[in-house]
Amino acid sequence: MKAEDGGQPEDLKVRTKRFALCVVRMYCDLPKCTEAQVMGKQVLRSGTSVGAHYREALRARSTAEYVSKIEGGMQELEETMYWIELLADSELTSEETAAAIWNESDELMAIFTTITKKQKQRR
Secondary structure, three states: OHHHOOOOHHHHHHHHHHHHHHHHHHHHHOOOOHHHHHHHHHHHHHHHHHHHHHHHHHOOOOHHHHHHHHHHHHHHHHHHHHHHHHHHHOOOOOHHHHHHHHHHHHHHHHHHHHHHHHHHHHO
C-alpha cells in the first residue's frame, strides 16, 4: 500500500530525517538573542516532527490512520514554513538557509499532498 504513495518508504524516511537535521543545524547557527531562540525552538519542534509523523504513518493500522498521520506531517510542514519566514524576514537567519529549508518544506508538502489524495481516492 504505502510503497505506491509517491516513492519508496525508505526514501521518505531518509529525506525527512535529512530535513530534520537541516533544521537542527539552522537552529544551532541562530543568534543567542531571545527572539531568535524563541522562534528557533518553534521551528526546531515543528521541523523535526515531520519525519516522526511520517514514521508513525508507516505503522498505521488503517488507511484512515495513515492519512491522518501524513496530514499531521503536513501541518508541521506548514508551521515550519511560517517560522522560517519569520526568521528570514527578521534577518535572524540567512536567506540561503531559509530558502533551502523553505524549498524542501514545499517539496515535502507536495509529496505528502499527493500521498493523501491517492489514499483518499482509494477509499
